[in-house]
Amino acid sequence: MSLLENNILPTDGVSNYQKILLGIREQALLRSDVKFSGSVTGYDGQVIESSTFPASIGSECTIKSRYGTLSKGEVIGFKGDKNIIFQYDKSSEIFNGDKIFSSSRVKDVNVGPKLLGRVIDGLGAPLDGDGPIETTHFIPINGTSVNPFDRGDIKQIFDVGIKSINALTSIGRGQRMGIIAGSGVGKSVLLNMITRSAEADVIVVGLIGERGRELATFTKEITSSHSKHKVVIVAVPADRSALLRIQGAKRATSIAEFFRGQGKNVLLILDSLTRVAHAQREIGLSLGEQPTARGYPPSVISLIPELIERTGTGVNSVGSITSIYTILADGDDTVSDPIVDNARAILDGHIVLSRKLAQQGIYPAVDVSNSVSRLMSDLCSKEHSANARKLRKLISIYQENQDLLLMGGYIQGQDADLDMAVQLWPKIVSFLHQDQSESFSFSQTEELLNKLLG
Numbered sequence: 001m002s003l004l005e006n007n008i009l010p011t012d013g014v015s016n017y018q019k020i021l022l023g024i025r026e027q028a029l030l031r032s033d034v035k036f037s038g039s040v041t042g043y044d045g046q047v048i049e050s051s052t053f054p055a056s057i058g059s060e061c062t063i064k065s066r067y068g069t070l071s072k073g074e075v076i077g078f079k080g081d082k083n084i085i086f087q088y089d090k091s092s093e094i095f096n097g098d099k100i101f102s103s104s105r106v107k108d109v110n111v112g113p114k115l116l117g118r119v120i121d122g123l124g125a126p127l128d129g130d131g132p133i134e135t136t137h138f139i140p141i142n143g144t145s146v147n148p149f150d151r152g153d154i155k156q157i158f159d160v161g162i163k164s165i166n167a168l169t170s171i172g173r174g175q176r177m178g179i180i181a182g183s184g185v186g187k188s189v190l191l192n193m194i195t196r197s198a199e200a201d202v203i204v205v206g207l208i209g210e211r212g213r214e215l216a217t218f219t220k221e222i223t224s225s226h227s228k229h230k231v232v233i234v235a236v237p238a239d240r241s242a243l244l245r246i247q248g249a250k251r252a253t254s255i256a257e258f259f260r261g262q263g264k265n266v267l268l269i270l271d272s273l274t275r276v277a278h279a280q281r282e283i284g285l286s287l288g289e290q291p292t293a294r295g296y297p298p299s300v301i302s303l304i305p306e307l308i309e310r311t312g313t314g315v316n317s318v319g320s321i322t323s324i325y326t327i328l329a330d331g332d333d334t335v336s337d338p339i340v341d342n343a344r345a346i347l348d349g350h351i352v353l354s355r356k357l358a359q360q361g362i363y364p365a366v367d368v369s370n371s372v373s374r375l376m377s378d379l380c381s382k383e384h385s386a387n388a389r390k391l392r393k394l395i396s397i398y399q400e401n402q403d404l405l406l407m408g409g410y411i412q413g414q415d416a417d418l419d420m421a422v423q424l425w426p427k428i429v430s431f432l433h434q435d436q437s438e439s440f441s442f443s444q445t446e447e448l449l450n451k452l453l454g
Helices: 016-030 163-168 187-197 212-223 242-261 273-286 298-308 338-346 355-359 382-400 402-406 416-432 442-453
Strands: 034-043 047-051 059-064 070-079 082-087 099-106 108-111 137-140 176-181 202-208 231-236 265-271 320-328 349-352
Touching (some): 034 082, 108 242, 137 242, 163 442, 176 187, 176 338, 187 212, 202 212, 212 231, 242 273, 273 298, 273 320, 382 402
Parallel strands (some): 176 349, 202 231, 265 320
Antiparallel strands (some): 034 047, 034 099, 047 082, 059 070, 059 099, 070 082
């Protein structure tokens, strides 16, 4: 008889989503490769210690309390003769001696074309109320290693529909980019614009560790747009466990890998990489890792390249994953923050959003002087590259002398470049600004850039 039917799992007063999770937990417990493995020997409200049993890092576990309730977790390490288990959802109903059922395999991700248009959580359970999702394949949640010499070259422009990005930090299909900004500068709005306008076959959005209200709003806007049929959203809000947040980031990457394997041009958006790092820090510190830079243990620094390197062009140029990661700069520190610095070192470029520009009403508030695309010169025409360099120079020289200009201390005719920057500044501001509902193709952007500097 089913555990649900036998009332071992309570069903009164729970939502459909909770019932789905209960069903998933029941199936996990009754699966043929799940067996009684050990018992709880310690629990500090976050990490469970159990009697030793054969398992590898990443093995799934189900803990059955003395009252029959089930909670799910994962083996994250070993300490002496004990296994260390971290829960997906924290539960206070854990008692000394509770039984633990362990799976002999590391977690896989269920994927398939029916994921398109759906919203799921870090465990793959649907959040949109549209019922179960039919899947066709299983792929490893940690991805598979790819020889970098087998990957295809990045040769095609990836059109994001944003003038300032297309013109000054052009992105290629398969490129990895970061969006770096402090809080409240417009990262989410920019992501929304890119998601609606980007030239991609499939868009996978990972919303990791964000506020529940913002997560719901962003999801509603995306799924109600014309791109719903090609979007998959993995949503794990900030109040979920650290392990579930990391699982959400890995699941979103795995889904993108699946569609890349189908030959699709995939856009992966992960918002935010910093929240994933915070989750890994929480787990690392619970395992006793020593904090290094700003309290981040070494496992955080290793997780970032593991996630990022899974994206990019496919083997023999079959499919591509163009990835965009948002990175929160604590205190607007876009230079020395360890997560910002580490991500910037491994990404193929970064876009910095400026609070000063946002306060002036210039949206998206792209700080052109501090943003760069490492592949732009290889992707764009010579004319486009020359115009972009010229516009960068005019923006930079104007911003350097802005205080002098406001005080009236500059006399026209002393510097030809500054004279041109002052003359064109209203048009430059108009070019950089773009309403949320607007979209400009790459060819339209080139025409506007030529017109601005012609």
